Amino acid sequence: xxxxxxxxxxxxxxxxxxxxxxxxxxxxxxxxxxxxxxxxxxxxxxxxxxxxxxxxxxxxxxxxxxxxxxxxxxxxxxxxxxxxxxxxxxxxxxxxxxxxxxxxxxxxxxxxxxxxxxxxxxxxxxxxxxxxxxxxxxxxxxxxxxxxxxxxxxxxxxxxxxxxxxxxxxxxxxxxxxxxxxxxxxxxxxxxxxxxxxxxxxxxxxxxxxxxxxxxxxxxxxxxxxxxxxxxxxxxxxxxxxxxxxxxxxxxxxxxxxxxxxxxxxxxxx
Amino acid sequence: xxxxxxxxxxxxxxxxxxxxxxxxxxxxxxxxxxxxxxxxxxxxxxxxxxxxxxxxxxxxxxxxxxxxxxxxxxxxxxxxxxxxxxxxxxxxxxxxxxxxxxxxxxxxxxxxxxxxxxxxxxxxxxxxxxxxxxxxxxxxxxxxxxxxxxxxxxxxxxxxxxxxxxxxxxxxxxxxxxxxxxxxxxxxxxxxxxxxxxxxxxxxxxxxxxxxxxxxxxxxxxxxxxxxxxxxxxxxxxxxxxxxxxxxxxxxxxxxxxxxxxxxxxxxxx
Numbered sequence: 258x259x260x261x262x263x264x265x266x267x268x269x270x271x272x273x274x275x276x277x278x279x280x281x282x283x284x285x286x287x288x289x290x291x292x293x294x295x296x297x298x299x300x301x302x303x304x305x306x307x308x309x310x311x312x313x314x315x316x317x318x319x320x321x322x323x324x325x326x327x328x329x330x331x332x333x334x335x336x337x338x339x340x341x342x343x344x345x346x347x348x349x350x351x352x353x354x355x356x357x358x359x360x361x362x363x364x365x366x367x368x369x370x371x372x373x374x375x376x377x378x379x380x381x382x383x384x385x386x387x388x389x390x391x392x393x394x395x396x397x398x399x400x401x402x403x404x405x406x407x408x409x410x411x412x413x414x415x416x417x418x419x420x421x422x423x424x425x426x427x428x429x430x431x432x433x434x435x436x437x438x439x440x441x442x443x444x445x446x447x448x449x450x451x452x453x454x455x456x457x458x459x460x461x462x463x464x465x466x467x468x469x470x471x472x473x474x475x476x477x478x479x480x481x482x483x484x485x486x487x488x489x490x491x492x493x494x495x496x497x498x499x500x501x502x503x504x505x506x507x508x509x510x511x512x513x514x515x516x517x518x519x520x521x522x523x524x525x526x527x
Numbered sequence: 528x529x530x531x532x533x534x535x536x537x538x539x540x541x542x543x544x545x546x547x548x549x550x551x552x553x554x555x556x557x558x559x560x561x562x563x564x565x566x567x568x569x570x571x572x573x574x575x576x577x578x579x580x581x582x583x584x585x586x587x588x589x590x591x592x593x594x595x596x597x598x599x600x601x602x603x604x605x606x607x608x609x610x611x612x613x614x615x616x617x618x619x620x621x622x623x624x625x626x627x628x629x630x631x632x633x634x635x636x637x638x639x640x641x642x643x644x645x646x647x648x649x650x651x652x653x654x655x656x657x658x659x660x661x662x663x664x665x666x667x668x669x670x671x672x673x674x675x676x677x678x679x680x681x682x683x684x685x686x687x688x689x690x691x692x693x694x695x696x697x698x699x700x701x702x703x704x705x706x707x708x709x710x711x712x713x714x715x716x717x718x719x720x721x722x723x724x725x726x727x728x729x730x731x732x733x734x735x736x737x738x739x740x741x742x743x744x745x746x747x748x749x750x751x752x753x754x755x756x757x758x759x760x761x762x763x764x765x766x767x768x769x770x771x772x773x774x775x776x777x778x779x780x781x782x783x784x785x786x787x788x789x790x791x792x793x794x795x796x797x
Contacts, residue, residue, distance in 0.1 A: 355764050355765065395761075395762035434666065444783060495622075498771055
């Protein structure tokens with residue numbers, strides 16, 4: 258835990274937070290906090306700041322909290338994911354939150370098994386603590402927005418513009434052996450800049466398919482809704498590995514691509 | 528499975544391979560291969576090629592194999608990993624092989640629990656099938672070389688030059704909140720180029736720490752053995768997530784960094 262997340266209601270008017278239960282135990286027994294010590298903390302969907310430990314008595318930890326004025330910005334990358342099998346999804350929640358996702362859009366697809374949707378892994382009581390775990394790991398305070406969609410066509414045709422308006426839409430699809438050899442590839446960032454050109458925007462949305470990939474019909478549907486295919490080269494990865502790998506590449510490249518777009522647009526307006 | 532891997536001894540002098548057991552069942556029942564169909568295949572640590580299905584009778588599948596003349600090159604990125612807990616390591620084997628690792632060097636460290644080394648996950652009978660699974664996923668034929676080291680100091684001082692001679696050595700270490708904001712970061716590829724400058728080489732080695740990170744003493748030891756620190760920015764990731772994310776970034780950037788080095792060296796020689 259690199260940042261302790263509190264709910265807004267846990268900090269009183271005097272700036273004091275009195276924690277009990279598992280979090281107090283973790284602070285006392287694992288992190289071995291002592292009175293006088295400062296902890297990095299944050300408020301869920303709010304600002305980050307510092308907590309000075311005032312006392313660690315009676316199985317509680319009391320903190321005096323000082324929050325920064327500015328709310329932490331939401332990560333500018335969103336993920337649209339064909340629902341993986343429950344065991345894999347359970348592992349992904351914290352990883353997605355740690356890598357940074359503004360929203361997580363889960364969808365059905367031809368190659369997703371229908372019964373994956375009946376799992377408790379899609380229950381907020383199950384996934385929210387996992388998201389919080391990932392955010393505490395990565396020092397984020399913004400909980401990814403989660404939505405679950407049982408029909409891909411309805412999602413793309415009716416709901417997506419409301420969830421993700423202007424911005425760059427990317428469809429991860431392995432080109433496999435048709436991809437250029439590593440030495441000839443220009444790299445993810447350059448590929449992204451070329452795709453984005455003058456049409457990007459502030460945010461990026463990355464769609465990742467199920468094991469076995471999107472069907473040709475689904476790929477056409479994505480293309481009709483302004484998704485641009487992107488890949489990682491010749492190696493085809495399992496969808497959960499691809500999810501982590503592509504999110505890392507996108508987070509690395511996106512700030513510069515989006516900045517390039519902003520300056521391009523400023524140039525056009527002048 | 529995107530490429531079927533065979534052991535060299537499985538192909539006879541006529542170029543025929545007769546498969547039984549689990550692989551034949553997978554080909555018949557999951558991939559539903561039919562006589563006349565061509566499959567992508569490869570020989571372990573050898574060439575890739577094609578297999579024409581000749582028959583699928585009597586619970587066997589017979590293939591006529593045509594291999595390319597050229598052996599698949601070994602991935603040019605190696606990984607040095609503080610041994611994670613067995614459950615995590617079990618998941619990583621196939622992921623590392625799929626992302627591409629020339630060798631996997633596992634080591635002890637101050638923050639690794641000693642009993643992690645007693646697990647069967649470090650037994651070749653356990654990990655080799657997992658590596659093969661990852662290679663079949665990513666269409667690779669080169670099995671990562673695996674070595675296991677119980678003393679980090681001995682590894683760095685006595686063994687590493689033999690395992691990894693010339694080339695760029697990188698030490699993943701999160702800079703956390705001290706990292707520049709995303710908008711100010713120049714990106715992984717540019718950072719790598721600046722580190723590599725004129726001292727790179729053909730291969731890169733990426734060292735990834737345990738949960739809780741390397742100790743200050745260990746970081747000094749790595750620095751004394753020509754490891755350059757590199758990070759992914761402000762977000763601190765769990766070590767298995769960091770492993771996948773950093774390997775993806777390194778594979779994306781390395782071909783161009785190494786090519787830049789090669790042309791720089793050519794210029795110096797001229």
